[in-house]
Amino acid sequence: DQQVKQNSPSLSVQEGRISILNCDYTNSMFDYFLWYKKYPAEGPTFLISISSIKDKNEDGRFTVFLNKSAKHLSLHIVPSQPGDSAVYFCAASGNTGNQFYFGTGTSLTVIP
Amino acid sequence: EAQVTQNPRYLITVTGKKLTVTCSQNMNHEYMSWYRQDPGLGLRQIYYSMNVEVTDKGDVPEGYKVSRKEKRNFPLILESPSPNQTSLYFCASRKLAGVADEQFFGPGTRLTVL
Numbered sequence: 001d002q003q004v005k006q007n008s009p010s011l012s013v014q015e016g017r018i019s020i021l022n023c024d025y026t027n028s029m030f031d032y033f034l035w036y037k038k039y040p041a042e043g044p045t046f047l048i049s050i051s052s053i054k055d056k057n058e059d060g061r062f063t064v065f066l067n068k069s070a071k072h073l074s075l076h077i078v079p080s081q082p083g084d085s086a087v088y089f090c091a092a093s094g095n096t097g098n099q100f101y102f103g104t105g106t107s108l109t110v111i112p
Numbered sequence: 113e114a115q116v117t118q119n120p121r122y123l124i125t126v127t128g129k130k131l132t133v134t135c136s137q138n139m140n141h142e143y144m145s146w147y148r149q150d151p152g153l154g155l156r157q158i159y160y161s162m163n164v165e166v167t168d169k170g171d172v173p174e175g176y177k178v179s180r181k182e183k184r185n186f187p188l189i190l191e192s193p194s195p196n197q198t199s200l201y202f203c204a205s206r207k208l209a210g211v212a213d214e215q216f217f218g219p220g221t222r223l224t225v226l
Contacts, residue, residue: 006154034214043116043202044155046214089154098162099170100145100215102155 003027004092006103014111019077021106023090026071030092030101035064035075038087038105047088048075080110114139116218118203124224125193133188133221135203142208144186145170145215146178148199155202161186162208193225 005024013019023033031052036044050057050064050073057064063076077084087105116137125131137144145160147170157170161180175197177189186205190197200222204215 002154004154036217041219043204043217043219045217049214091155098143098160098168100157101171102147102157104152104154 001026002104003030004090004101004103006088006090006106008106009104010107010109012109012111013080015082016079019075019080019084019108019110021075021077021088021090021108023073023075023103024071025073025092025101027092027094027101028068028071029094031095032093032097033064033066033073034091034093034100035062036089036091036102037084038089044089077108080108082110082112084108085110114216116203116205116216118201118218118221120221121219122222124226126226127194128192130189130191131193131223132190133201133203133223135186135188135218136184137186137203137205137216138184139205139216140183141205141216142183143215144180144203144205146176146186146188147202147204148172148197149202149220150199158188158201190223193223195225197223198225199223 034049035047038044066073090103142163146158147155156172159178161167203218206215
Protein backbone atom coordinates (compact mmCIF):
# COMPACT_ATOMS: atom_id res chain seq x y z
CA ASP A 1 0.00 0.00 0.00
CA GLN A 2 1.55 3.24 -1.18
CA GLN A 3 1.96 5.59 1.79
CA VAL A 4 3.26 8.43 -0.36
CA LYS A 5 1.47 9.25 -3.58
CA GLN A 6 2.19 11.50 -6.49
CA ASN A 7 -0.95 11.43 -8.56
CA SER A 8 0.38 13.34 -11.55
CA PRO A 9 2.78 11.18 -13.58
CA SER A 10 3.76 14.13 -15.76
CA LEU A 11 3.62 17.91 -15.97
CA SER A 12 4.57 20.35 -18.73
CA VAL A 13 5.29 24.00 -18.03
CA GLN A 14 6.55 26.92 -20.08
CA GLU A 15 9.97 28.29 -19.23
CA GLY A 16 9.70 31.15 -16.75
CA ARG A 17 6.36 30.02 -15.34
CA ILE A 18 5.70 28.30 -12.04
CA SER A 19 5.86 24.51 -11.71
CA ILE A 20 3.79 22.98 -8.93
CA LEU A 21 4.36 19.34 -8.06
CA ASN A 22 2.06 17.68 -5.58
CA CYS A 23 2.43 14.85 -3.11
CA ASP A 24 -0.02 13.23 -0.69
CA TYR A 25 0.69 10.90 2.19
CA THR A 26 -1.39 8.69 4.42
CA ASN A 27 0.74 8.16 7.52
CA SER A 28 0.29 10.92 10.10
CA MET A 29 3.45 9.73 11.88
CA PHE A 30 5.71 11.05 9.13
CA ASP A 31 7.94 13.81 10.47
CA TYR A 32 10.18 14.70 7.57
CA PHE A 33 9.50 15.22 3.91
CA LEU A 34 12.04 15.51 1.14
CA TRP A 35 12.08 16.16 -2.57
CA TYR A 36 14.57 14.54 -4.91
CA LYS A 37 15.22 15.20 -8.55
CA LYS A 38 16.31 12.50 -10.97
CA TYR A 39 17.80 12.77 -14.43
CA PRO A 40 17.88 9.72 -16.72
CA ALA A 41 20.73 7.28 -16.06
CA GLU A 42 21.63 9.03 -12.80
CA GLY A 43 20.76 8.53 -9.16
CA PRO A 44 18.31 10.88 -7.45
CA THR A 45 19.76 14.09 -6.02
CA PHE A 46 18.41 15.91 -3.01
CA LEU A 47 16.53 19.12 -3.62
CA ILE A 48 14.84 20.37 -0.46
CA SER A 49 13.31 19.09 2.76
CA ILE A 50 10.82 20.18 5.39
CA SER A 51 10.12 19.13 8.93
CA SER A 52 6.56 18.58 10.13
CA ILE A 53 6.92 21.50 12.55
CA LYS A 54 7.12 23.88 9.62
CA ASP A 55 4.67 24.67 6.86
CA LYS A 56 7.11 26.21 4.39
CA ASN A 57 10.74 25.95 3.45
CA GLU A 58 12.43 27.94 0.74
CA ASP A 59 15.73 27.51 -1.07
CA GLY A 60 16.30 29.78 -4.01
CA ARG A 61 13.79 28.97 -6.74
CA PHE A 62 12.42 26.01 -4.81
CA THR A 63 9.78 26.19 -2.09
CA VAL A 64 8.11 23.29 -0.34
CA PHE A 65 4.76 23.75 1.37
CA LEU A 66 3.37 21.32 3.92
CA ASN A 67 -0.30 21.06 4.88
CA LYS A 68 -0.39 18.54 7.72
CA SER A 69 -4.14 18.57 8.15
CA ALA A 70 -4.59 17.64 4.50
CA LYS A 71 -1.53 15.34 4.51
CA HIS A 72 -0.34 17.15 1.44
CA LEU A 73 2.87 18.77 0.33
CA SER A 74 3.82 20.61 -2.79
CA LEU A 75 7.01 21.76 -4.46
CA HIS A 76 6.97 25.10 -6.25
CA ILE A 77 9.67 25.98 -8.76
CA VAL A 78 9.76 29.62 -9.79
CA PRO A 79 10.80 30.48 -12.42
CA SER A 80 10.99 27.14 -14.17
CA GLN A 81 14.01 26.53 -16.38
CA PRO A 82 14.64 23.89 -19.07
CA GLY A 83 17.31 22.34 -16.84
CA ASP A 84 14.58 21.57 -14.31
CA SER A 85 13.19 18.93 -16.68
CA ALA A 86 13.54 15.71 -14.69
CA VAL A 87 11.56 13.26 -12.60
CA TYR A 88 10.75 14.55 -9.12
CA PHE A 89 10.18 12.21 -6.20
CA CYS A 90 8.77 13.16 -2.85
CA ALA A 91 9.76 11.08 0.15
CA ALA A 92 8.69 10.84 3.77
CA SER A 93 10.21 9.51 6.95
CA GLY A 94 9.36 9.13 10.60
CA ASN A 95 11.33 10.80 13.37
CA THR A 96 14.15 8.27 13.32
CA GLY A 97 14.93 8.93 9.67
CA ASN A 98 15.75 5.29 9.07
CA GLN A 99 12.89 4.23 6.83
CA PHE A 100 11.94 6.28 3.83
CA TYR A 101 8.86 6.05 1.66
CA PHE A 102 8.96 7.49 -1.83
CA GLY A 103 6.22 8.50 -4.20
CA THR A 104 6.00 7.22 -7.76
CA GLY A 105 7.49 10.37 -9.25
CA THR A 106 6.32 13.21 -11.50
CA SER A 107 8.09 13.83 -14.78
CA LEU A 108 8.45 17.58 -15.29
CA THR A 109 9.09 19.01 -18.75
CA VAL A 110 9.94 22.69 -19.00
CA ILE A 111 9.35 23.93 -22.52
CA PRO A 112 11.75 26.64 -23.75
CA GLU B 113 35.13 13.80 -4.95
CA ALA B 114 32.36 12.78 -2.55
CA GLN B 115 30.46 9.94 -4.11
CA VAL B 116 28.60 6.67 -3.85
CA THR B 117 29.75 4.03 -6.30
CA GLN B 118 27.93 0.90 -7.37
CA ASN B 119 29.15 -2.09 -9.33
CA PRO B 120 28.23 -3.43 -11.72
CA ARG B 121 26.14 -0.79 -13.46
CA TYR B 122 24.41 -3.35 -15.64
CA LEU B 123 23.91 -7.04 -15.04
CA ILE B 124 21.99 -9.75 -16.85
CA THR B 125 21.78 -13.05 -15.04
CA VAL B 126 19.66 -16.19 -14.83
CA THR B 127 17.25 -17.37 -12.20
CA GLY B 128 18.94 -18.88 -9.17
CA LYS B 129 22.49 -17.71 -9.82
CA LYS B 130 23.74 -15.88 -6.73
CA LEU B 131 24.93 -12.34 -7.27
CA THR B 132 26.27 -9.40 -5.29
CA VAL B 133 25.95 -5.72 -6.11
CA THR B 134 28.58 -3.67 -4.36
CA CYS B 135 28.13 -0.20 -2.91
CA SER B 136 30.83 2.01 -1.52
CA GLN B 137 30.85 5.58 -0.19
CA ASN B 138 33.79 7.85 0.62
CA MET B 139 31.99 10.35 2.86
CA ASN B 140 32.34 8.49 6.16
CA HIS B 141 28.55 8.25 6.40
CA GLU B 142 27.06 6.05 9.07
CA TYR B 143 23.74 5.43 7.32
CA MET B 144 23.47 3.46 4.09
CA SER B 145 20.45 2.07 2.30
CA TRP B 146 19.34 0.11 -0.75
CA TYR B 147 16.32 0.93 -2.92
CA ARG B 148 14.76 -0.53 -5.99
CA GLN B 149 12.92 1.52 -8.59
CA ASP B 150 10.13 -0.01 -10.63
CA PRO B 151 7.71 1.62 -13.09
CA GLY B 152 4.57 2.82 -11.35
CA LEU B 153 5.98 2.01 -7.91
CA GLY B 154 8.65 4.64 -7.40
CA LEU B 155 11.58 3.86 -5.13
CA ARG B 156 11.08 1.27 -2.44
CA GLN B 157 13.50 0.70 0.40
CA ILE B 158 14.98 -2.79 0.66
CA TYR B 159 17.38 -2.61 3.62
CA TYR B 160 19.18 0.05 5.57
CA SER B 161 22.11 0.19 7.94
CA MET B 162 22.76 2.70 10.68
CA ASN B 163 26.36 1.67 11.20
CA VAL B 164 28.78 -1.23 11.01
CA GLU B 165 27.09 -4.53 11.89
CA VAL B 166 23.69 -2.79 12.28
CA THR B 167 21.19 -3.54 9.51
CA ASP B 168 17.41 -3.57 9.33
CA LYS B 169 14.65 -4.33 6.87
CA GLY B 170 13.00 -1.72 4.75
CA ASP B 171 9.71 -2.04 2.94
CA VAL B 172 10.60 -4.86 0.51
CA PRO B 173 13.39 -7.03 1.99
CA GLU B 174 12.21 -10.44 0.74
CA GLY B 175 14.77 -12.18 -1.43
CA TYR B 176 17.64 -9.89 -0.45
CA LYS B 177 20.46 -9.92 2.06
CA VAL B 178 22.91 -7.24 3.09
CA SER B 179 26.00 -6.97 5.24
CA ARG B 180 27.86 -4.06 6.77
CA LYS B 181 31.31 -5.20 7.82
CA GLU B 182 33.01 -1.91 7.02
CA LYS B 183 31.62 1.59 7.26
CA ARG B 184 32.19 2.43 3.62
CA ASN B 185 30.72 -0.73 2.04
CA PHE B 186 27.17 -2.05 1.94
CA PRO B 187 26.78 -4.92 -0.55
CA LEU B 188 23.38 -6.21 -1.67
CA ILE B 189 23.20 -9.96 -2.06
CA LEU B 190 20.64 -11.90 -4.07
CA GLU B 191 21.19 -15.53 -3.16
CA SER B 192 18.67 -16.96 -5.60
CA PRO B 193 17.51 -14.22 -7.97
CA SER B 194 14.11 -14.47 -9.60
CA PRO B 195 12.62 -12.55 -12.55
CA ASN B 196 10.55 -10.35 -10.21
CA GLN B 197 13.83 -8.91 -8.93
CA THR B 198 14.51 -7.40 -12.33
CA SER B 199 14.75 -3.74 -11.42
CA LEU B 200 16.90 -0.63 -11.14
CA TYR B 201 18.75 -0.61 -7.83
CA PHE B 202 20.12 2.40 -5.98
CA CYS B 203 22.42 2.57 -3.01
CA ALA B 204 22.41 5.70 -0.86
CA SER B 205 24.21 7.09 2.16
CA ARG B 206 23.91 9.99 4.56
CA LYS B 207 25.17 11.20 7.91
CA LEU B 208 23.25 9.52 10.69
CA ALA B 209 22.65 12.71 12.62
CA GLY B 210 20.12 14.99 10.98
CA VAL B 211 17.10 13.06 9.83
CA ALA B 212 16.21 15.40 7.03
CA ASP B 213 19.73 15.52 5.68
CA GLU B 214 20.07 14.56 2.09
CA GLN B 215 20.86 11.05 1.07
CA PHE B 216 23.53 10.75 -1.59
CA PHE B 217 22.59 8.20 -4.22
CA GLY B 218 24.77 6.06 -6.41
CA PRO B 219 24.28 5.96 -10.18
CA GLY B 220 22.17 2.82 -10.11
CA THR B 221 22.53 -0.82 -11.15
CA ARG B 222 20.16 -2.18 -13.76
CA LEU B 223 19.57 -5.85 -13.08
CA THR B 224 17.79 -8.24 -15.42
CA VAL B 225 16.99 -11.75 -14.20
CA LEU B 226 16.02 -14.16 -16.98
